[in-house]
Amino acid sequence: MHSFLGVLFDGLAYGALLFVISVGLSITLGLMGFNNLAHGVFAMAGGYLLVTLISKAGIGFLPALPIVFCVVALGSLVLERTLYRPLYKSTPLNQVLLSVGIIFVATAGVNYLWGPGQQPVVIPEWLSGQYAVLGLDLSRYRLFLMVIVAAITLALVFGLERTRFGAKIRASVDNQRTAESMGIRVDRVFQLTFALGSGLAGLGGALGVDVLGLDPNFAIKYLVYFLLVVVVGGPGSVFGTLLAALLLGVADIAGKYYVPQLGAFIIYAAMIILLLLFPHGLLGRRKSR
Amino acid sequence: MNAILQTRDLWKAFGGLIVTKNVNLSLAPGARHALIGPNGAGKTTLINQLTGVLRPSSGSVWLDGEEITRIPANERVCRGLSRTFQINTLFPQLTPLEAVTNAICVRERTRLNILKRRFFRVSRRSAVIDEAYALLEQLNLAQDCLVETHTLAYGKQRLLEMALALATKPKVLLLDEPAAGVPEGESDELFEVLNTLPKEISILLIEHDMNLVFNFADRITVLVNGEELVTGTPSEIVEDPRVREVYLGKGH
Amino acid sequence: MSDNLAKASRHVSFLRGRERWKSAEIAFWLTLVGVYFVFPSSLVFASQILITGLFALSLDMILGYAGIVTLGHAAFFGIGAYTAGLMAAHGWHDPFLGLLVAGVTAGIAGYLCSFLLSKGGDLTRLMITLGIGLLLYEVVNSATKYTGGVDGLQGVEIGKLFGVFGFDLYGKTAYIYVLIISFLLFVFTRSMMNSPYGLALRSIRENQTRALAIGIPISACLTNIYSIAAVIAGIAGALLTQTTQFVGIDVLSFQRSADLLLILIIGGTATMYGGFVGAVVFLLAQNWLSNLNPQYWQFFLGILLIVMTLYLRGGILGGFSRLVNLFRHWRNKEHS
Numbered sequence: 001m002h003s004f005l006g007v008l009f010d011g012l013a014y015g016a017l018l019f020v021i022s023v024g025l026s027i028t029l030g031l032m033g034f035n036n037l038a039h040g041v042f043a044m045a046g047g048y049l050l051v052t053l054i055s056k057a058g059i060g061f062l063p064a065l066p067i068v069f070c071v072v073a074l075g076s077l078v079l080e081r082t083l084y085r086p087l088y089k090s091t092p093l094n095q096v097l098l099s100v101g102i103i104f105v106a107t108a109g110v111n112y113l114w115g116p117g118q119q120p121v122v123i124p125e126w127l128s129g130q131y132a133v134l135g136l137d138l139s140r141y142r143l144f145l146m147v148i149v150a151a152i153t154l155a156l157v158f159g160l161e162r163t164r165f166g167a168k169i170r171a172s173v174d175n176q177r178t179a180e181s182m183g184i185r186v187d188r189v190f191q192l193t194f195a196l197g198s199g200l201a202g203l204g205g206a207l208g209v210d211v212l213g214l215d216p217n218f219a220i221k222y223l224v225y226f227l228l229v230v231v232v233g234g235p236g237s238v239f240g241t242l243l244a245a246l247l248l249g250v251a252d253i254a255g256k257y258y259v260p261q262l263g264a265f266i267i268y269a270a271m272i273i274l275l276l277l278f279p280h281g282l283l284g285r286r287k288s289r
Numbered sequence: 290m291n292a293i294l295q296t297r298d299l300w301k302a303f304g305g306l307i308v309t310k311n312v313n314l315s316l317a318p319g320a321r322h323a324l325i326g327p328n329g330a331g332k333t334t335l336i337n338q339l340t341g342v343l344r345p346s347s348g349s350v351w352l353d354g355e356e357i358t359r360i361p362a363n364e365r366v367c368r369g370l371s372r373t374f375q376i377n378t379l380f381p382q383l384t385p386l387e388a389v390t391n392a393i394c395v396r397e398r399t400r401l402n403i404l405k406r407r408f409f410r411v412s413r414r415s416a417v418i419d420e421a422y423a424l425l426e427q428l429n430l431a432q433d434c435l436v437e438t439h440t441l442a443y444g445k446q447r448l449l450e451m452a453l454a455l456a457t458k459p460k461v462l463l464l465d466e467p468a469a470g471v472p473e474g475e476s477d478e479l480f481e482v483l484n485t486l487p488k489e490i491s492i493l494l495i496e497h498d499m500n501l502v503f504n505f506a507d508r509i510t511v512l513v514n515g516e517e518l519v520t521g522t523p524s525e526i527v528e529d530p531r532v533r534e535v536y537l538g539k540g541h
Numbered sequence: 542m543s544d545n546l547a548k549a550s551r552h553v554s555f556l557r558g559r560e561r562w563k564s565a566e567i568a569f570w571l572t573l574v575g576v577y578f579v580f581p582s583s584l585v586f587a588s589q590i591l592i593t594g595l596f597a598l599s600l601d602m603i604l605g606y607a608g609i610v611t612l613g614h615a616a617f618f619g620i621g622a623y624t625a626g627l628m629a630a631h632g633w634h635d636p637f638l639g640l641l642v643a644g645v646t647a648g649i650a651g652y653l654c655s656f657l658l659s660k661g662g663d664l665t666r667l668m669i670t671l672g673i674g675l676l677l678y679e680v681v682n683s684a685t686k687y688t689g690g691v692d693g694l695q696g697v698e699i700g701k702l703f704g705v706f707g708f709d710l711y712g713k714t715a716y717i718y719v720l721i722i723s724f725l726l727f728v729f730t731r732s733m734m735n736s737p738y739g740l741a742l743r744s745i746r747e748n749q750t751r752a753l754a755i756g757i758p759i760s761a762c763l764t765n766i767y768s769i770a771a772v773i774a775g776i777a778g779a780l781l782t783q784t785t786q787f788v789g790i791d792v793l794s795f796q797r798s799a800d801l802l803l804i805l806i807i808g809g810t811a812t813m814y815g816g817f818v819g820a821v822v823f824l825l826a827q828n829w830l831s832n833l834n835p836q837y838w839q840f841f842l843g844i845l846l847i848v849m850t851l852y853l854r855g856g857i858l859g860g861f862s863r864l865v866n867l868f869r870h871w872r873n874k875e876h877s
Contacts, residue, residue: 035664086851092663093610097806098850100799104843108836224671231668261683268676272669276657279665340754366756378754380747383740386552391744392755394737401737408732411740412557415550422552435555457755 005136007257013142015249016149017211021204022229023241024197030173030236031190035092038099040219040226041106046072046202047214051119061124072202073195080194103219111216121209156238169193173236232274234281293318293491294461299348308334310516316491323494323506331515332495336463340372341365369460373450375469381439385430385449389421392456428452428482444475464494468501560735573720585712588719590820592780595723597805597816599773605810606734607766608746610667612798613674617647619793621775626694626788634700640779647775648768655767659760678793694788715784726773731813742766809856818857
């Protein structure tokens with residue numbers, strides 16, 4: 001029973017991280033239908049930036065987080081302008097190829113600059129160690145993760161539902177043509193959403209160094225996970241993404257804990273079955289274009 | 290009357306939204322029937338149910354005395370129900386000759402054994418290619434039939450739409466706004482082609498251009514909010530007060 | 542009327558000209574024969590290039606001609622490779638029987654998988670192909686008892702061709718064997734792509750809505766071509782097993798599916814030869830650059846992909862044919 005609760009706790013923390021990284025991809029995919037496999041690159045960039053800020057610039061863990069968010073968001077804007085934009089109306093194949101190219105360049109570049117090894121991160125003392133709650137040892141860092149993710153989710157939901165910009169995003173996801181005819185500049189909305197989503201991915205990557213690990217193969221290793229969260233959750237749906245991320249996190253950790261000999265088998269099998277049952281995502285809708 | 294194409298109590302709803310409400314359409318053989326109505330009246334949804342892209346919620350569709358409600362879209366084409374699209378829906382990188390030859394090969398495919406269909410070159414079927422060329426010539430596309438479709442002028446692409454539909458040798462042809470987007474000067478060519486279509490083909494025309502509708506059709510159905518408002522001859526439609534109300538608004 | 546007929550037959554000859562064997566094609570295959578005599582010491586590598594080219598040809602059938610994007614095509618290559626390997630390790634040493642069974646097994650797998658691809662959007666489909674590939678890798682990886690897991694399948698013994706020609710260390714027999722099988726499968730594929738069926742496939746790639754509206758049974762066509770492509774991928778995998786007398790688990794890896802996609806894109810899709818040209822360029826460049834530094838290779842490949850998708854669509858053969866057109870255009874101007 002205790003081990004079950006422990007697995008559940010770890011799984012939720014893991015799922016929460018997947019959510020922060022993937023939610024941007026979900027919204028941009030719902031918005032533009034761009035098959036961006038390179039989203040993990042932004043998370044990886046966030047991780048490496050955090051490690052470098054702490055070890056080279058001597059900045060603390062907490063103050064480094066907002067810096068990571070802003071730098072990754074700004075960097076993604078440059079990529080959006082130069083590489084992504086020309087291919088919005090292109091075929092899925094071209095989009096896939098472009099993003100695979102970006103992954104390769106990023107992987108090779110990181111490998112060259114930081115080397116092939118795992119990057120260590122020093123977590124501040126007040127975040128390391130465990131709380132004992134009802135006889136369970138809960139990692140402080142994972143609790144901290146969940147609190148942050150809960151805050152981000154609330155902010156996102158509030159932002160999407162209650163602000164003017166959020167309304168524009170929802171209108172654009174719902175029906176691009178109508179939104180355009182109502183005077184919403186969908187490309188501008190997309191640009192900002194892309195930056196925001198990439199910034200969040202960077203933040204997720206930074207927060208995840210201690211949980212997911214960080215090496216040059218990060219973007220490829222977790223590619224399936226990010227895409228899975230988005231596709232299963234239904235592109236464009238924040239709640240769907242959250243649900244899918246938590247489910248996937250718990251399922252993955254549980255699988256590795258209880259039936260380690262099956263390896264990643266469960267995840268892939270679950271993915272195929274879920275996709276066949278819900279080809280448009282758990283909470284996704286068919287888009288009418 | 291022996292209708293060539295008929296719908297019986299056709300009904301389609303998306304959730305709470307009813308887009309086709311008890312439509313009973315009937316085309317006599319050789320008919321020139323027009324379907325008009327304001328935007329959002331459900332004309333294209335109706336066409337999609339006729340062609341099999343959408344399945345109706347209830348009611349049935351009949352072609353030449355046989356029910357086709359549950360028959361897949363491609364099979365309906367083989368049985369003689371063909372269509373054109375409001376927005377050009379062509380094969381951009383094929384030449385018109387290849388595209389029409391393709392359509393004829395598909396139509397004739399049951400006459401060939403699988404080996405010939407699979408492994409004999411297209412060019413060995415000169416009768417088919419000749420037929421394709423003759424059809425293209427008939428539609429004034431002969432000069433352009435060896436260049437890729439995406440390089441053709443818009444008006445020529447509209448004609449190719451028609452050529453592809455005709456290549457399937459339809460009994461019933463559904464024309465979804467054939468003149469959409471064609472500039473004033475170029476539309477004459479299109480009208481001429483419409484008027485020379487063989488009488489054996491029954492035609493259902495959807496069109497906004499009233500000039501074309503009244504010149505072409507011998508019967509007109511007005512569709513409003515998914516419902517058949519009235520069906521009659523062009524002169525009956527012009528006289529009908531309800532139609533005037535829909536098109537001109539109250540007070541006229 | 543007779544004038545019309547004369548014109549019409551001009552159009553028949555236009556299509557005939559497209560489908561004829563061109564001198565460049567004959568030169569291509571003669572060059573491959575020439576390799577046997579000119580590079581006798583690199584025949585093992587040359588066989589691998591040919592096998593990769595054949596594998597890429599099978600991808601071209603579904604990606605280039607039918608327009609299905611897949612990230613899991615290695616699944617069928619791997620099924621073929623393991624089928625041939627397991628047969629040879631359990632007493633059935635005849636190479637032709639191995640090819641046959643491997644092709645049939647992969648084809649059945651392809652047929653079954655094709656039904657999973659009928660739902661959802663492009664991304665969903667992409668994920669399903671990816672998932673099938675990864676799943677199969679995990680299955681083979683954990684079934685160590687039968688497959689050898691990460692260590693690969695040992696004890697693959699291939700008998701003599703027709704009971705006469707044994708596989709030698711320099712890969713001479715293997716090269717000729719691979720060349721002949723590749724050529725036969727190429728002719729098979731080529732005639733299929735130039736047939737009414739091939740034309741119908743291309744039209745599905747161009748526009749599904751219209752293809753349906755002229756009466757093409759799209760899902761049946763796609764199921765069909767997916768199975769045939771799987772058969773050829775399976776045979777390519779079996780050829781690799783038979784010529785190397787070993788099966789490594791990397792035949793099923795994601796890397797192989799991704800590399801294959803790149804090979805075809807670099808070579809040019811829907812050209813029949815794109816896969817072979819891409820395989821030559823890709824494997825030679827990989828060999829050369831990875832020897833310098835593996836990261837250089839990956840970096841270079843990434844840049845190449847980005848530049849190609851943004852500026853150079855159509856790959857090597859696409860670019861080449863554009864150059865030829867440009868040249869013709871220029872010459873016509875000179876003449877007039």
